[in-house]
Amino acid sequence: MAAVTVLALVAAAAFRSTTGAFFEPLETEFGWTRSQLSTAVTINLVVYGLVAPFAATLLERFSARFVAATALVLVSAGAGLAIFITQIWQLWLLWGGLVGIGTGAIALVFGAVVANRWFVHRRGLVMGIFSAANACGQLIFLPTIVQLSGHHGWRIASLLVAGFALLIVPLLFWPFANSPAEAKTTAYGATKETVTQQPTTKPRPSSGAMAETVGVLRHAMRFRAFWILAFTFWICGWSTNGLIQTHFIPASHDHGMPATTASGLLALIGVFDIIGTIASGWLTDRVRPWLLLVFYYGLRGISLLTVHSLLGPTVEPVLWIFILFYGLDWVATVPPTVVLCREYFGPVRASVVFGWVFAFHMVGAGVGALTAGIGRDISGSYLIAWITAAVLCFLAAGSLFFMPGSRKAVEAAPEIIPDELGSSRVE
Secondary structure (H helix, E strand, O other), X not given: OHHHHHHHHHHHHHHHOOHHHHHHHHHHHHOOOHHHHHHHHHHHHHHHHHHHHHHXXXXXXXXXXXXXXXXXXXXXXXXXXXXXXXXXXXXXXXXXXXXXXXXXXXXXXXHHHHHHHHEOOOHHHHHHHXXXXXXXXXXXXXXXXXXXXXXXXXXXXXXXXXXXXXXXXXXXXXXXXOOOOOOOXXXXXXXXXXXXXXXXXXXXXXXXXXXHHHHHHHHHOOOHHHHHHHHHHHHHHHHHHHHHHHHHHHHHHHOOOOHHHHHHHHHHHHHHHHHHHHHHHHHHOOOOHHHHHHHHHHHHHHHHXXXXXXXXXXXXXXXXXXXXXXXXXXXXXXXXXXXXXXXHHHHHHHHHHHHHHHHHHHXXXXXXXXXXXXXXXXXXXXXXXXXXXXXXXXXXXXXXXXXXXXXXXXXOOOOOXXXXXXXXXXX
């Protein structure tokens, strides 16, 4: 289950994590500006984020394999049809619409659903592995995309991503299973008590998926913990997917660095991301999650203050320090955020609450991508973008000191979480 989930997440992340590599060839062929291309990425990220919470409800209510398979088909269609574009609005429709919906439906929310269903022990570690799948997509595909774009054109590179997404679809019908009960087994680390406490099938609510998803949001919005998690994840998206993932290659090119070198550095960030995210999952099982988040956001802010002065035509030794620090910190925020959603809102609705928190993440990423692109077109530099993101990271770290006590249990709203009164902790 974990292996198939990782492959599906890698396939979904493959196109989204390599969009920056397409900027230069698209600018050269069509004459589009950095702001126009950034708009395509922004639409993608916003749609991606807004789809995620509704996908969480669908994953909980219906067949997870069907939702995931449909999502991968959409990603493949968006990447494949992109080779026929001639107008910028077509790029916005395919990157933003099809790929955005597909990646949103099989985002980290999918990983959170699988982790919650299939793992009682080591849930934080497994979520760390799932989070690292994004880095795997970046690591595996980014250098290849740049090489193919340079030697065979960006269309061949786009078709590679489309084909890989389709290859994963059969695995979702076997050996993937929707739940341990369907596979006639139990979750990893489950005991007789945990099996009896959690029903094998969740009663389907009478309301529709959209109404249920919005209802969970309305409930979560009453509590300070949700707003702090949403705010910090909004900044997380701004400073990672929106800024570094989208603009690191073109920003490096502005400083005279070849695209192949910049893509290699971004892929190396992915290597350290895998290490850092899995380590973060391990730490999440042992350290208070909010303290980890303070450290992660603070470290990220410090690293962003240095990047503008470190970029140049060649890779200097000090740049390796940024690559190491930023890579370890890339999505290390995900495991503790998932655990905090579960602690404050209970296991039944944790996936949907995380879906809404993740929506803020991707909206922040979209705003960050567009803001950086506009700033670059106006000033000719990414300096303001780096400083802005650093300041936001420091604000995120500071906001976590206002999190309510995680051990304070408050009765949940009965219409939202009727069966989790003892475990849902909110304020």
